[in-house]
Amino acid sequence: MEETLPPDSAGAWGVSASTSLEAYRALRADRSRWLPIALDIARGRGLDTSSPHVFSTGTNLVVGLGEKLILKIFPPLLRAQFVSERGSLTQLAGRLSLPIPGIVAEGMRDGWPYLIISRLAGTLGSEVWPQLAEAQKERVLRQIGETIASVQRAPLGPLAQIQPRWDDFMRAQMQGCKARHTRLGLAPKFLAGLDDLLRDAAKLIPMDAPPVLLIGEYIPENFLLACTNDEWSLAGLFDFGDVLAGWRDYDLLGPSAFMAAGRPGRVRNLLEGFGYAQLDFTLKRRLMALMLLHRASDLNSHICIEGWQEQADDLVELQELIWPG
Structure with missing residues (x-):
């Protein structure tokens, strides 16, 4: 109208x-x-x-x-x-x-x-998350993993036509990846491994698999929490302005970077909620590649592990730090 x-x-x-x-x-x-x-x-x-x-x-x-x-x-x-x-x-x-x-x-x-x-009921996740006890954070991350999987089970319908197409998007991100992270000030010891990671990414990231709905930003600013009997739970999800249709693992990056903080219990609950029973080297490598290729990627601003730049000497060590286990 x-x-x-x-x-x-x-x-x-x-x-x-x-x-x-x-x-x-x-x-x-x-x-x-x-x-x-x-x-x-x-x-x-x-x-x-x-x-x-x-x-x-x-x-x-x-x-x-x-x-x-x-x-x-x-x-x-x-x-x-x-x-x-x-x-x-x-x-x-x-x-x-x-x-x-x-x-x-x-x-x-x-x-x-x-x-x-x-308008949804609840408290903005970013207001609550920092104060939650560790067990509550693990609980919420499991629910986030379950929610991502639930969203991805929904049929795409007209969203299958949303642009850019996943393969075009990924190839463009790969092409500009090194220049982007150089501009954003990623440390040379991590930049040195980018070419190898991008070669792996071309094989590890499915380009033509059946796409699913990707929200792109499962972060505390985009969900609501509610407390019942002293237990906090996911209570609502909003902000769908940047959706893509593509490979499912892409939506694990927001909670991995902003919330899991390299804590084994948090990472395990997120991935198990999503449906991954095993965290192996291949999955870690694919997640590391996708984190660097995300449309909003800026590792210096987004990884919430204190002192991570000093704890890892290359991208392989960094993926072990972010996704331990």
Whole structure:
């Protein structure tokens, strides 16, 4: 549904914010420029705008409308995220035991697509995770592994056509891998092993296997937790803006880097929940390759093992550190 701006806010998004990522980020940082438009969209839908809550994290413009709904607005230059989110929520609806947002309405405001989705109950994972006891972290990681497997059992449907194709994506990532990690400051002792790892990756990573739905970011910022009888559990999953269709192991990288911290019990629970009974050298090597090839890969920022740069002398030792056992 295409909507037009009311006369008093015509052109408020700004042409540059529709076409320039830098200009869009400036718009996003100044809620006074976009929140009135968001609230006008909500009012036009007959929704309660008396107590809006702006979410400061994430990429898009997101505002909570009371306790039940969220309005998520996507700039035109990130339209692919809108297509991804809408397609994923539609395809996964009713197929998971874990709550995900439901689409209540969708539309367009002056070329900017938006979704109105249901708001999930729970506490943001990033707020809770650091304080959890080790046994609770293992429990949650097993549930994350189970959730990844459950998502991947869902039929792809129209998402099978999402771009880029897995083989094209992987080959492009391989081609730019060394330059990327050199630019990001990966230590020379790890860069030295990249060529060997990439040669292995071409054989270890299936390019033509039947693809599954990949969320790409199973990280604490994208899930909710809830506590019952002093036990924390996964309570909801959201943010489906960067989905791919490809090889299943790719989705183990987020929790491996941000949450498992090289702890054997955490790694074991994550992998067993996912369905892997054995962690052998081949699997470690494939995961190490995929971690370096991930679209958001930056080992210096993402591996949450304190002092890991000093604990490993090459990529083989690093994979043993991240996935012990």
